[in-house]
Amino acid sequence: MGLADKPNTFRGGPDADGHYGDFGGRFVAETLMPLILELEQEYEKAKADPEFQAEIEHLNTHYIGRPSPLYFAERLTKHFGGAKIYFKRDELNHTGAHKINNCIGQILLAVRMGRTRIIAETGAGQHGVATATVAALFGLPCTIYMGEVDIARQQPNVFRMKLLGAEVRSVTSGSKTLKDAMNEALRDWVTNVDDTFYIIGTVAGPHPYPAMVREFQSVIGREARGQMMEAEGRAPDSLVACIGGGSNAMGLFHEFLDDDAIDIYGVEAAGHGIETGEHAASLTAGRPGVLHGNRTYLLQDDDGQIAEAHSISAGLDYPGIGPEHSWLHDMGRVNYVSITDSEALDAFQLCAKMEGIIPALEPSHALAYVAKLAPKQSSDHILLMNLCGRGDKDIFTVADALGVKI
Amino acid sequence: MTVVGGTARIDARFAALKKEGRAALVTFVTAGDPSPEASAEILRALPEAGADVIELGMAFTDPMADGPAIQRANLRALASGITLKKTLAMVATFREHDTETPVILMGYFNPIHAYGVEPFLEDAKIAGVDGLIIVDVPPEEDDVLCLPTMASGLSFVRLATPTTDDQRLPQVLANTSGFLYYVSMAGITGVGSVDASAVDAQVKRFRASTDLPIAVGFGIRTPEQAEAIAGVADAAVVGSALIDAIAEAAPGGTAKVVEAAKTVTANLAAGVRRAERTDKIIRNQL
Numbered sequence: 208m209g210l211a212d213k214p215n216t217f218r219g220g221p222d223a224d225g226h227y228g229d230f231g232g233r234f235v236a237e238t239l240m241p242l243i244l245e246l247e248q249e250y251e252k253a254k255a256d257p258e259f260q261a262e263i264e265h266l267n268t269h270y271i272g273r274p275s276p277l278y279f280a281e282r283l284t285k286h287f288g289g290a291k292i293y294f295k296r297d298e299l300n301h302t303g304a305h306k307i308n309n310c311i312g313q314i315l316l317a318v319r320m321g322r323t324r325i326i327a328e329t330g331a332g333q334h335g336v337a338t339a340t341v342a343a344l345f346g347l348p349c350t351i352y353m354g355e356v357d358i359a360r361q362q363p364n365v366f367r368m369k370l371l372g373a374e375v376r377s378v379t380s381g382s383k384t385l386k387d388a389m390n391e392a393l394r395d396w397v398t399n400v401d402d403t404f405y406i407i408g409t410v411a412g413p414h415p416y417p418a419m420v421r422e423f424q425s426v427i428g429r430e431a432r433g434q435m436m437e438a439e440g441r442a443p444d445s446l447v448a449c450i451g452g453g454s455n456a457m458g459l460f461h462e463f464l465d466d467d468a469i470d471i472y473g474v475e476a477a478g479h480g481i482e483t484g485e486h487a488a489s490l491t492a493g494r495p496g497v498l499h500g501n502r503t504y505l506l507q508d509d510d511g512q513i514a515e516a517h518s519i520s521a522g523l524d525y526p527g528i529g530p531e532h533s534w535l536h537d538m539g540r541v542n543y544v545s546i547t548d549s550e551a552l553d554a555f556q557l558c559a560k561m562e563g564i565i566p567a568l569e570p571s572h573a574l575a576y577v578a579k580l581a582p583k584q585s586s587d588h589i590l591l592m593n594l595c596g597r598g599d600k601d602i603f604t605v606a607d608a609l610g611v612k613i
Numbered sequence: 614m615t616v617v618g619g620t621a622r623i624d625a626r627f628a629a630l631k632k633e634g635r636a637a638l639v640t641f642v643t644a645g646d647p648s649p650e651a652s653a654e655i656l657r658a659l660p661e662a663g664a665d666v667i668e669l670g671m672a673f674t675d676p677m678a679d680g681p682a683i684q685r686a687n688l689r690a691l692a693s694g695i696t697l698k699k700t701l702a703m704v705a706t707f708r709e710h711d712t713e714t715p716v717i718l719m720g721y722f723n724p725i726h727a728y729g730v731e732p733f734l735e736d737a738k739i740a741g742v743d744g745l746i747i748v749d750v751p752p753e754e755d756d757v758l759c760l761p762t763m764a765s766g767l768s769f770v771r772l773a774t775p776t777t778d779d780q781r782l783p784q785v786l787a788n789t790s791g792f793l794y795y796v797s798m799a800g801i802t803g804v805g806s807v808d809a810s811a812v813d814a815q816v817k818r819f820r821a822s823t824d825l826p827i828a829v830g831f832g833i834r835t836p837e838q839a840e841a842i843a844g845v846a847d848a849a850v851v852g853s854a855l856i857d858a859i860a861e862a863a864p865g866g867t868a869k870v871v872e873a874a875k876t877v878t879a880n881l882a883a884g885v886r887r888a889e890r891t892d893k894i895i896r897n898q899l
Contacts, residue, residue: 224753234722234749236678238774238799241781380684381674393677398800400776497722497749498675510696511727513674 217464217540220531225414225501228537230530233413235500238397243500247415249320254422259315263423266311270344271301273308273426277434277591282561283577290584292577293443294594295431295459298566304596305424305455306337310406312423314341317404324399325349327406328392330357330385330451331522331569332364333596334408339373341406349373352391354384357521364600382515385451385525389499409452410529413500417529424458431591432462443591445470447580449573450543451487451523453532455595464540473532474576476518477545487516489528490536490543503530519548519608520568522596550575552608555598567596568604619766622743623715623791626665627826627847636843638663638885639828640878641719641852643670643686644703645695647863647870652690654867655859655874656707660714662875663882666828666848668746671700671720678748680803682853685860697724697733701740708741717770717791719746722758730758734765744768744791752784759788768792773819775799782822792826792848793819800831803853807832809841816846836884843888851881 220227233243253259267273276299280292297305317325325342326349329335335351342349351368355377358365368375381387389412396405410417410424435443446463448456450473463469478486486492489504496505498513506514506526516526535541546554551568554575559565566574573592581590598605606613617625630637640659645652659667672690676683704716718737725733725747737745744767750758752771762769768791776799777785786793795815797807807829816827829842830850842849855877862873 233751233753235751236748236774237751237772237785238678238776238796240751240753241776241778380681381688386675390675390677394680394801397678398804400799494727496726499677500749502726505723507723507727509727510698511673511724512691513723 213538217535217538218461220534221414221418225418227531227534229495230503230533231414231417231501233500234497234502235413236397238400242400243413243415250316250415250419253316253319259319262315263312267426271307271311272299274430274434275299277431277438279438280562283558286561287578287581289586290445290581290588290590291586292581293435293589293591295427295591297427297455297593297595298570298597302333302337302340303599304333304337304567305427305458306334306408307340308426308458309408309420309423309454310337310341312419313404313406314345317347317406318345320404322402322404323347324403325406326352326392326395326403327408328352328385328388329408330388330524331520332357332361332368332600333522335373335375336364336367336371338406338408339368339371342373343371350395351375352378352388352395354378354382354388356383357385357388360604361521361600362603384516385521386513386527393499409454410457410531411452411499411501411503411527417501417531420454421457421461421531424454425461427455427458427593428460428462431459435589435591439589442466442469443589444468445472445580445588445590447472447474447573447577447590448593448595449474449523449569450528450532451476451525451569452527453529455593457529457531459593460541471541472576472580473541473543474572475543475545476520476523476572477547478517478519480547481545485517486545487518487523487525488545489526490532491545493526495533498527501530503527503533504536519551519604520572522567522569523572544576546572546575552605554578555605564594565598566594567598568601569596570594618741619738619743620768620790622713623666623768626713626715627792630665636846636885636888637665637828637848638839638882639666639668639830639848639850640664640855641668641670641850642855642859642874643672643683643690644700645672645690645693646686646856646859647689648693648867649695649699649703651867651870653703653706654871656703657710658871658875659878660711662878664714664878666715666717668717668719668850668852669700669704671697671718671724673721673724676721678801680801680853682803682856682860686856689860697728701736701742704742705740715743716741717744717746717768718742720748722747722750725758730761734761734767738765738767742767744770746770746772746794748772752787755788763788763790770794772796775815782819786823789825792828793823794850795819795827795829795846797829797831802831805832806834807838807842809845812842813845836880839881839884840888843885849885
């Protein structure tokens with residue numbers, strides 16, 4: 208892409224039809240079109256309503272526990288011997304990850320729209336738990352679709368969702384993971400159009416979901432800027448976040464996209480290694496295509512059949528990525544890199560031992576990239592990483608990978 | 614005789630049926646299910662058994678708008694090695710024997726996106742494909758596929774659903790040809806039963822806005838249901854019932870599969886033809 212195509216701002220998208228350059232859009236069945244048009248209208252109205260914003264603010268403060276702290280990871284900084292490393296501690300949110308930020312916004316919208324039933328898809332179970340949580344908070348029945356494979360590797364979260372009163376439906380079609388859970392949730396929505404609100408968990412799906420989820424997650428970046436000003440008197444020099452669909456990354460990045468001096472890194476899951484073909488790195492190794500309502504980079508074969516993704520982290524195990532990331536990739540604004548399962552496992556253990564924080568496997572990918580990036584920087588370089596989830600849910604997976612029986 | 618393809622072939626078929634005074638039977642099968650060989654033979658047998666229009670499914674890993682029966686058919690077809698190229702080749706072989714039965718390819722956008730829209734349309738036309746039904750490309754995204762398809766002389770058949778209200782209908786009818794496909798219920802394929810009187814009301818609503826023939830699908834499984842729909846619409850579409858019969862017969866080999874597809878189609882065709890008189894009466898009243 209030539210310099211002439213560089214927009215005046217990277218924060219202006221999407222256009223009125225939900226396009227980020229060639230990406231995004233509304234690729235859904237006709238049955239759903241009127242619903243997503245209505246959702247877009249209601250969302251625009253809500254966004255402009257101070258009462259809606261006040262409700263979000265109230266729940267952010269008193270229910271989620273925002274703002275999440277900005278934490279100087281002093282021992283890791285010394286260990287890596289380079290950049291000054293800060294964590295945005297979104298793993299300290301109620302329910303243990305950034306996912307709740309989005310769910311609070313969408314459930315308030317569902318209530319405004321008079322919907323009486325909630326559905327969602329989940330991979331690692333973090334979005335499922337966050338959705339079940341807000342459904343419980345507002346007394347709405349809730350059905351979570353989860354792949355059979357993910358149910359097996361995320362038992363603690365399955366039980367949490369059930370405790371919260373949600374029905375967890377096992378998805379046995381296709382690869383039995385996140386993409387199939389999303390197919391099944393879409394099938395439910397198309398069948399129950401009158402009463403059901405679909406809370407999508409990431410910055411993907413048909414417009415307005417990618418823009419709306421980004422907006423609800425942008426609280427991360429806004430807080431971080433203020434907190435960094437207080438701590439260091441200036442903005443960070445680089446940002447690092449992991450990417451499955453990409454909602455925690457969009458939530459951190461969006462605030463800083465027009466700060467030209469800031470280097471931004473999105474970390475995809477390289478699974479067993481890009482060269483093995485068993486990974487979830489849509490931008491690194493995929494091609495543009497259309498799935499789940501949007502045009503974006505996808506893992507697919509030459510015939511346009513969707514490939515199965517692989518990552519040790521169920522939350523990154525998705526063959527697509529949010530369309531805004533695809534656009535930022537093509538524009539060259541964000542650097543998309545990848546980290547393997549074993550590199551993430553090392554970072555997971557390092558963080559636990561050095562900082563007393565057990566991170567989720569998802570942000571362990573971000574930390575593994577920080578381990579590569581930080582030593583190359585000078586000591587006045589400020590690096591901000593989004594620690595978007597805690598690792599309690601992953602201890603069985605990690606034990607298994609390390610050959611430990613618990 | 615000049616062979617006319619594309620929209621013209623669809624129009625010719627519906628015009629001929631109108632003269633006969635009966636509705637069309639539209640059958641849906643997935644290309645490559647259960648095997649490329651059996652699938653090619655099924656295709657050839659369908660018109661003989663009474664299918665007036667053929668919808669041929671382009672297999673896709675993630676058929677989001679389809680129920681379990683068609684999902685499984687997609688996966689069977691992919692496991693048997695079907696590709697979009699082979700699907701087009703199957704149509705070309707079909708055309709060696711049949712130049713009159715319209716063939717509409719139905720499926721999802723991504724395989725076409727991967728093939729490339731322009732090369733795909735060119736190859737589809739050469740193969741003898743007459744139109745497309747692409748479930749996940751609504752009017753809002755017309756530029757990417759619908760308009761190039763129409764410009765190439767193929768039909769882009771649009772879906773209308775119970776959620777398509779009067780405000781939205783003109784947009785659905787704006788860039789389309791061939792026929793209008795009314796999805797009789799909000800939901801996925803192969804689940805639930807059609808309500809003929811509710812369909813009747815909807816079809817009348819559409820007739821006020823378009824001269825296109827109106828086909829009705831979703832929830833039509835039996836000859837009786839096909840008969841009821843053929844009495845109120847211009848075509849009855851049957852998919853999952855046929856797919857189920859194919860799946861059931863598949864372990865018995867190609868001959869059994871073709872036989873099963875023929876039997877189901879013949880029974881449905883008989884149902885559609887029984888509706889003839891009712892249909893004429895309705896038309897005369899209009």
